[in-house]
Amino acid sequence: QSALTQPASVSGSPGQSITISCTGTSNDVGDYNYVSWYQQHPGKAPKLMIFDVNNRPSGISTRFSGSKSGNTASLTISGLQAEDEATYYCNSYTGGSTTYVFGTGTEVTVV
Amino acid sequence: EVYLVESGGALVEPGRSLRLSCTASGLRIDETTMYWVRQAPGKGLEWVGGMSWNGGSMGYADSVKGRFTISRDSAKNSLFLQMDSLRPEDTALYYCAKDMSGSYTLDCWGQGTLVTVSS
Numbered sequence: 001q002s003a004l005t006q007p008a009s010v011s012g013s014p015g016q017s018i019t020i021s022c023t024g025t026s027n028d029v030g031d032y033n034y035v036s037w038y039q040q041h042p043g044k045a046p047k048l049m050i051f052d053v054n055n056r057p058s059g060i061s062t063r064f065s066g067s068k069s070g071n072t073a074s075l076t077i078s079g080l081q082a083e084d085e086a087t088y089y090c091n092s093y094t095g096g097s098t099t100y101v102f103g104t105g106t107e108v109t110v111v
Numbered sequence: 112e113v114y115l116v117e118s119g120g121a122l123v124e125p126g127r128s129l130r131l132s133c134t135a136s137g138l139r140i141d142e143t144t145m146y147w148v149r150q151a152p153g154k155g156l157e158w159v160g161g162m163s164w165n166g167g168s169m170g171y172a173d174s175v176k177g178r179f180t181i182s183r184d185s186a187k188n189s190l191f192l193q194m195d196s197l198r199p200e201d202t203a204l205y206y207c208a209k210d211m212s213g214s215y216t217l218d219c220w221g222q223g224t225l226v227t228v229s230s
Binding site: 001002005032034036038040045046048051052057082089091093095097098099100101102104105 | 146148155156157158161169170171172173187195206214215216217218219220221222
């Protein structure tokens with residue numbers, strides 16, 4: 001099972017919106033609505049930001065939203081803030097012998 | 112509130128074995144599907160394997176299949192990762208995580224325990 005493909009880095013100015021893509025295959029992202037997104041600050045554990053493609057856990061800002069089209073999922077961060085600087089990983093259920101596959105990770109920089 | 116605490120990480124020589132533990136509070140591991148995820152230094156997240164709430168295997172990554180085994184002790188409310196024939200490329204921070212009820216989502220993570228495989 002190959003890792004899902006994400007851009008290595010994305011940057012934006014405070015207040016802007018950015019979108020991170022996550023490309024998989026018809027065996028993972030394209031076949032299941034179990035795509036999640038995680039935020040990881042340096043030295044910290046991953047934190048769930050989006051689950052089931054477009055749902056936010058309690059306590060997560062509405063500035064974070066998710067979507068999916070075909071084999072590609074996306075995370076949009078609107079009203080970018082300095083605290084959003086982190087690495088973001090997508091994840092998809094695969095339904096196979098390897099239950100989950102992660103994305104390659106995207107470093108978000110607020111410039 | 113749910114807490115997951117990993118332990119057991121250490122510096123070990125290639126070829127040796129190590130067992131990691133994940134002790135849970137705020138949930139019963141025999142009612143929860145749980146996983147191990149690792150992150151090599153400066154690298155991304157890699158799913159390692161998991162155990163279903165009913166004790167069945169959720170599979171293993173190809174990179175660890177046949178060398179790593181996941182088990183649990185319900186009395187201790189703990190999940191374990193037995194790692195045999197360790198290789199330098201197994202060097203990573205190992206996280207324990209749980210599935211969200213009703214979804215396939217890792218919604219709660221521990222802080223990780225560091226395994227270094229080196230001679």
